[in-house]
Amino acid sequence: MNRDIKIEVCAGGYADCVAAKQGGADRVELNGAFALGGLTPTVPVLKKVKRDTGLEVIAMVRPRAGGFCYDADEKEIMFAEAKNLLENGADGLAFGFLNADGGIDLENTRKMVELIHRYRGIAVFHRAIDVTPDIDAAIQMLMDLGMDRVLTSGQKAKALNGVDVIAELQEKYGDRIQILPGSGINAGNAAEILEKTGVNQLHASCRGYRPDPTTMGEDVSYAYLPAPHEGDYDVADEEAVCSLRRAADTAAAA
Numbered sequence: 001m002n003r004d005i006k007i008e009v010c011a012g013g014y015a016d017c018v019a020a021k022q023g024g025a026d027r028v029e030l031n032g033a034f035a036l037g038g039l040t041p042t043v044p045v046l047k048k049v050k051r052d053t054g055l056e057v058i059a060m061v062r063p064r065a066g067g068f069c070y071d072a073d074e075k076e077i078m079f080a081e082a083k084n085l086l087e088n089g090a091d092g093l094a095f096g097f098l099n100a101d102g103g104i105d106l107e108n109t110r111k112m113v114e115l116i117h118r119y120r121g122i123a124v125f126h127r128a129i130d131v132t133p134d135i136d137a138a139i140q141m142l143m144d145l146g147m148d149r150v151l152t153s154g155q156k157a158k159a160l161n162g163v164d165v166i167a168e169l170q171e172k173y174g175d176r177i178q179i180l181p182g183s184g185i186n187a188g189n190a191a192e193i194l195e196k197t198g199v200n201q202l203h204a205s206c207r208g209y210r211p212d213p214t215t216m217g218e219d220v221s222y223a224y225l226p227a228p229h230e231g232d233y234d235v236a237d238e239e240a241v242c243s244l245r246r247a248a249d250t251a252a253a254a
Helices: 014-023 043-053 072-087 106-118 127-131 135-144 159-173 190-197 238-253
Strands: 006-011 027-030 056-060 092-095 122-125 149-152 178-181 201-204 207-211 232-236
Touching: 006 014, 006 232, 006 238, 014 027, 014 043, 014 232, 014 238, 027 043, 043 056, 043 072, 072 092, 072 106, 092 106, 106 122, 106 135, 127 135, 127 149, 135 149, 135 159, 149 159, 159 178, 159 190, 178 190, 178 201, 190 201, 190 238, 201 238, 207 238, 232 238
Parallel strands: 006 027, 006 201, 027 056, 056 092, 092 122, 122 149, 149 178
Antiparallel strands: 207 232
């Protein structure tokens, strides 16, 4: 392949960012509430990550779980959060605005891209793109708006299943917008995804588990993970990051 592969780890908090750094990742997508698909992180976490790791940080801007068709109040909050994150060191933002029909919300996407670029940040449209009815039309709209990067699983649950779409997007648009595959990527499938798509970056959660003995009481449970991890919470695993880094580097040198 002979290309430099960037590794982005989806980080649900400070400890995940440390694991990403130690495992050899190039950047993180920082969010909160990973179990909900990622929500906007707090500024104190962002500032500590930047201070302690030096990683490039793409911060999520997402006010709630579910989809990406937001009301006026949610949009107001998102723009306030975006400005706050950019003013406190975020290198870019990941976001997605959709209309009720699944098409790109052009007005608010344009406003967000302009805001990010005013701070010299990177504008990333996240996997909201994977529920749009016409991904080609959506990508073309995003390019017209000046979007820098798109995170996608190729409109499948996992990127490995969407490799044909990702490869097509990379071939058609990769010289004008960065195509970042994500969802279910790990050391075991990284080489195949890189070979079949031609991309030069990967997004992965590198999930591991850590126990918390206070998750469950005799008659009360705060577990959110299925068996056998009811007493755990999920984290980025340093060794999983290392393994992904090695797999990507090996594939790139082949």
